[in-house]
Amino acid sequence: MPVPARLGVFRVLCLFAVFEAVCLLDTGMLFPRESSSREVKELNGRWDFRADKSPNRNQGFEKAWYKSRLAETGPVIDMPVPASYNDITQDPTLRDFIGWVWYEREVVVPARWIADEGTRVVLRVGSAHYYSVVWVNGVKVTEHNGGHLPFEAEIGSLIRKDPTQPCRITIAVNNTLTLDTLPPGNIQHMDDHTKYPDGFFVQNIYFDFFNYAGIHRSVLLYTTPKAYVDDITVVTDFLDNTVNLKSSFFTTLKATLMDKNGRCVASSSEPSGVLKVVDVNLWWPYLMHENPAYLYSMEVRLMATDSRSTYEDVYTLPVGIRTVNVTSTQFLINNKPFYFHGVNKHEDSDIRGKGFDWPLIVKDFNLLKWLGANSFRTSHYPYAEEILQMCDRHGIVVIDECPGVGIKDIRSFGNSSLTHHLAVMDELVRRDKNHASVVMWSVANEPAAEMPPADFYFKTLIKHTKALDPSRPVTFITDSNYARDRGAPYVDVICVNSYFSWYHDPGHLEVIPIQLKTQFENWYGKYQKPIIQSEYGADAVAGFHSDPPVMFSEEYQKAVLQSYHNVLDQKRKQYVIGELIWNFADFMTVQGITRVVGNKKGIFTRERQPKAAAFILKERYWRLANETGRLPVWTKYPCSF
Ligand code: BDP
Numbered sequence: 121m122p123v124p125a126r127l128g129v130f131r132v133l134c135l136f137a138v139f140e141a142v143c144l145l146d147t148g149m150l151f152p153r154e155s156s157s158r159e160v161k162e163l164n165g166r167w168d169f170r171a172d173k174s175p176n177r178n179q180g181f182e183k184a185w186y187k188s189r190l191a192e193t194g195p196v197i198d199m200p201v202p203a204s205y206n207d208i209t210q211d212p213t214l215r216d217f218i219g220w221v222w223y224e225r226e227v228v229v230p231a232r233w234i235a236d237e238g239t240r241v242v243l244r245v246g247s248a249h250y251y252s253v254v255w256v257n258g259v260k261v262t263e264h265n266g267g268h269l270p271f272e273a274e275i276g277s278l279i280r281k282d283p284t285q286p287c288r289i290t291i292a293v294n295n296t297l298t299l300d301t302l303p304p305g306n307i308q309h310m311d312d313h314t315k316y317p318d319g320f321f322v323q324n325i326y327f328d329f330f331n332y333a334g335i336h337r338s339v340l341l342y343t344t345p346k347a348y349v350d351d352i353t354v355v356t357d358f359l360d361n362t363v364n365l366k367s368s369f370f371t372t373l374k375a376t377l378m379d380k381n382g383r384c385v386a387s388s389s390e391p392s393g394v395l396k397v398v399d400v401n402l403w404w405p406y407l408m409h410e411n412p413a414y415l416y417s418m419e420v421r422l423m424a425t426d427s428r429s430t431y432e433d434v435y436t437l438p439v440g441i442r443t444v445n446v447t448s449t450q451f452l453i454n455n456k457p458f459y460f461h462g463v464n465k466h467e468d469s470d471i472r473g474k475g476f477d478w479p480l481i482v483k484d485f486n487l488l489k490w491l492g493a494n495s496f497r498t499s500h501y502p503y504a505e506e507i508l509q510m511c512d513r514h515g516i517v518v519i520d521e522c523p524g525v526g527i528k529d530i531r532s533f534g535n536s537s538l539t540h541h542l543a544v545m546d547e548l549v550r551r552d553k554n555h556a557s558v559v560m561w562s563v564a565n566e567p568a569a570e571m572p573p574a575d576f577y578f579k580t581l582i583k584h585t586k587a588l589d590p591s592r593p594v595t596f597i598t599d600s601n602y603a604r605d606r607g608a609p610y611v612d613v614i615c616v617n618s619y620f621s622w623y624h625d626p627g628h629l630e631v632i633p634i635q636l637k638t639q640f641e642n643w644y645g646k647y648q649k650p651i652i653q654s655e656y657g658a659d660a661v662a663g664f665h666s667d668p669p670v671m672f673s674e675e676y677q678k679a680v681l682q683s684y685h686n687v688l689d690q691k692r693k694q695y696v697i698g699e700l701i702w703n704f705a706d707f708m709t710v711q712g713i714t715r716v717v718g719n720k721k722g723i724f725t726r727e728r729q730p731k732a733a734a735f736i737l738k739e740r741y742w743r744l745a746n747e748t749g750r751l752p753v754w755t756k757y758p759c760s761f
Contacts, residue, residue: 148351169199177219204473246337295333326526403440406515413515440556460698462495492741511557524564578607617655
């Protein structure tokens with residue numbers, strides 16, 4: 121008799137009862153890892169692809185393209201996964217396509233997975249932008265609302281139905297944004313035939329990055345036994361030299377915490393509880409300690425038996441032990457003041473768009489370390505899990521932002537938008553809660569928070585996020601318009617973006633010292649909360665030079681940074697707790713009269729070559745690290761990166 125599904129799922133109970141009360145999700149979303157009980161099979165590479173260019177974009181559903189091979193219902197082209205589809209071909213209509221696109225791939229499933237009924241086979245999509253529907257051999261297995269976050273379906277019973285058939289996976293993805301999606305957008309039809317061709321429409325968006333689409337992260341199959349570890353929640357704390365590593369799990373689990381050398385430092389066979397570690401190695405940020413980013417491994421081993429079999433599942437989670445606290449003037453990591461000197465990023469590069477790419481990721485981490493950056497914000501959406509794992513490994517501190525960017529229309533503050541926003545926070549916290557590098561949640565970027573409904577919206581959203589995870593502070597990012605402060609009473613840290621001498625008083629560098637000082641004093645005066653300068657910067661087209669500096673030259677970008685730094689140096693002695701440059705690298709945007717082949721505020725080009733501003737920032741960040749941290753011995757030679 122097979123194990124009944126409910127008994128088969130050993131959901132690790134969350135530490136905080138309130139989590140259960142507010143979280144609507146009923147399964148975990150552990151990152152797929154191989155272990156003695158789990159196998160992973162990546163399905164990346166070449167997929168068949170077709171964009172549904174029919175006038176209503178709905179032919180694929182009307183003609184049920186998922187029922188047979190995609191190549192049987194029309195022409196297909198090659199499409200790499202993971203990648204955005206926009207920049208892969210020479211077809212301008214695909215670059216700017218809006219609507220459903222169809223991906224398909226046949227997979228050979230190991231015979232053993234099929235033969236062994238005690239094996240769960242799970243199909244997982246790391247992220248697809250934006251709305252996805254998934255079929256296996258023509259049967260719908262799941263759909264998911266939202267980009268940037270993973271979703272899964274168990275497909276074992278389907279592939280066992282007819283083991284002689286190959287496993288055909290079809291994924292339809294739609295990038296249409298509505299007033300209720302995150303980010304929001306809307307479709308505008310132009311019916312004036314004296315101006316526009318028949319059927320012409322555009323998608324209006326209120327954010328400043330190209331709305332890349334497609335399957336952006338890995339698609340994979342993984343297995344677990346029928347009884348399996350579904351979720352783990354680890355919260356760390358310490359007192360003197362003792363650590364309380366709290367976690368909760370089903371009674372038949374055993375948790376073992378191992379140090380870097382594989383030595384067991386604590387274990388427990390209780391369903392939930394405290395693992396005490398003596399002589400703990402804390403997780404410290406990069407440049408704050410001589411031995412940063414120390415990670416333990418927590419092995420969770422589950423044993424279960426039914427009338428026929430015994431199941432054993434093993435999942436190993438990297439665990440960094442650290443605390444985070446906020447006072448009215450400081451951000452504390454392990455009870456020591458932490459100053460964010462870092463960047464804002466985008467998942468963005470030539471050809472692959474927002475597609476996951478290991479070489480790019482490793483290069484970016486090398487550049488971050490070269491720069492002396494100790495942190496970044498995942499502007500303006502959750503980044504790939506592998507990026508957060510790199511942050512854990514290298515001690516790069518993260519402000520983890522949800523895709524709440526461009527909430528500018530009053531209709532996007534309604535109930536259905538809020539419900540979706542809460543669900544996205546549930547998914548984000550569920551995915552990222554165990555990363556030591558993640559120290560704060562950001563619920564939105566520059567919303568139109570001056571609008572009256574914003575008060576209820578952000579109060580609900582921020583309260584909900586704090587209840588999901590009481591161990592981390594919450595922020596939302598505001599702009600320099602001081603009227604947009606609804607929401608600010610509920611956050612722990614105020615994050616402000618400002619572009620003095622750029623969008624305001626363009627060309628007038630002399631306004632920066634006055635306006636920036638006023639900005640800080642206004643916000644601190646009203647809320648007495650620590651402040652991060654969460655964005656500042658200026659566009660510079662690499663290779664444009666001008667002295668005296670003029671806008672878009674490398675010299676102007678440098679001068680803006682230096683003026684900001686003078687004020688930041690005064691205010692960081694009081695309550696300013698960080699500065700994040702906009703942006704790490706140039707990135708693609710929608711076409712428009714203020715963008716010349718994308719946003720050029722990068723201190724690196726899109727190809728990751730430094731502009732003059734990168735050297736200014738590098739000099740500053742290493743100086744700040746010297747003042748505020750304890751540099752590892754090897755960092756005496758930063759040039760070796
Ligand atoms: C900020 C936005 C960011 C933009 C930046 C800019 O948060 O997304 O890219 O302005 O205009 O306000 O460069």
